[in-house]
Amino acid sequence: MRGDRVQLSCGVTIPILGFGTYSYPHDQEETEAAVRSALKMGYRHFDTAKIYGSEAAVGKALTTAMEEEGDTIVREDVFLTSKLWSSDHHDPVSALKKSLQTLGMEYVDMYLVHWPVKFKPWAIGAIPKEDEFEPKLEMEETWAGMERCLDMGLCRCIGVSNFSSKKILDLLDFASAYPAANQVEMHPMWRQRKLREVCAENEIHVSAYSPLGAPGNLWGSTAVVDDPIIQSIAFKHRASPAQVALQWGISKGVSVIAKSFNKNRMRENMGALDLELDCRDLLEIDKLEERKMMRGEFLVNETSSPYRTIQDLWDGEI
Template identity: 40%
Template sequence: MQPHLKLHDGTQFPAFGLGTWKSKPNEVYTAVRVALEAGYIHLDCAAIYQNEDEVGKAIADAIKAGDTSREKIWVTSKLWNDSHEAQHVESALQKTLSDLGLEYLDLYLIHWPVAFKHGVTFPRSREEFLTLEEAPLEKTWEAMAELKAKGLTRQIGVSNMGPERIDLLSGVGETPAVNQVESHPYLPQTELLTYCQSKGIQLTAYSPLGSPDRQTRKSDEPSLLEHPTIKEIAEKHGVGTGDVLIAWALGRGTSVIPKSVTDSRIRSNLKATELKLDADDMGAISNFGKSYRYIDGTFFAGPNSPYTADGIWA
């Protein structure tokens, strides 16, 4: 039995899933087929990853092949920043459902607390953004609740949000089921995790391996997969460093969604859900003493934007 976390309505949420950002056309179909055949029960998707149609084809073929069923899998997707205005929320989800070939999602997240004009994928000028006054997150949240009421998604949640924004949304509607944020030993998000747990919100850790395949990767950024402490613990247990990072995330009570398109890694990452780190391992990893954010979000902040980095991230 894979690890699960309980959502605030009692639903069991599979704590381990497959990330699909940067998984290219032709690669992502095979990755999802391998994952579902290997026993994955949770897929993390998003409209902005521009590959949901291929993920959907893989899900359909896996179900046809008898590898899984719709009821057995948990599918998450995310509302992109150009569809925050209430009149665009349902059509954005309908597009995702059509691409994924599904009648409902298990979880739909507001991807970022940042809004763009409708149809803008990545803004190039200030005029292409909407401010939070023009597109209030509370209104987006109310529209998300309607999707749940219509049965188009079983759960609703948020991503890249801190306590202030979550409190704002919880004040106008239901508490988000999940908050998906960057989290790994360089950015353990300990305070946010404590806050989320106190509200019954599950925290999903994205970029748990340090997102080394990003186009925007900096040549001098620290590597989690090569970190000496992680290597030492991996040697002690006779596993890979990726396995240790996955086990650490699960061991501290978060869900985790490593991305891979490599057959052997897709399988070994799933196997890592069985790895138990001891208190010494957990303590050593939690005391890196260095902070680093890989998804620095420069794409949404700066002089051409009404948002600042401090105003965006959890």
């Protein structure tokens, strides 16, 4: 097991290399096998969400591994994240209890508000229809429910995802328990400089999703791994472009959550922990043109969403 972890404000440590479990189409057996392989390789940080449909597979893989390899894989060493879907903002406690049941776990280490948008409780699916939006986010109520989850011991930390600097600062105005993390898109072409500063000032850990730029995903691109600068840095260090992208994130103090269900690429991604980038590499990467992959268009409309434009959703940070 690799010991590279950072301390969170909620008192737990998070492994800096995470394992993503979003895939489309989702295949239960493939996901379970991938998580088993990842555990064998030393991954100890797993990212799931109700909306990914991967909770059952992740939970089963973890439980089986702990039963079969109890000496090497123990629950306390595993950092497990799940997320509150937008149609569950009305009742985070029930939503988390349901997730725990699906996972077959007593607690998750991190429970995140997946997106700063609230749907009607009856909304199903990832892409909301026009009449499925609640007109307001009402984060104060949602956060009170998240704090109840923490008080009840259903999770060890609470946090948010896809929150802009402004939304983070608004939340801090009324939160009794501060968010321990903000999980956002971050990679060499979407560097989140301002957000990272705001989070650091408030002891909020940043977790980077799509740290490779999500090549192969519907909304993603190969722009990061195919970029000539990234490739030349990789060549210089006898590393791969993916390793450069991941180590770049780690060098900024964030945890990176890469998804691969391919054993060779899982191993390759783990190798990012051994790569050392120099100042020149970091300066070169800072010059890359920025490009957000996950823009969240599906949460924006001119009638029912609280966000009329993409700029509204990200408070201008796009």
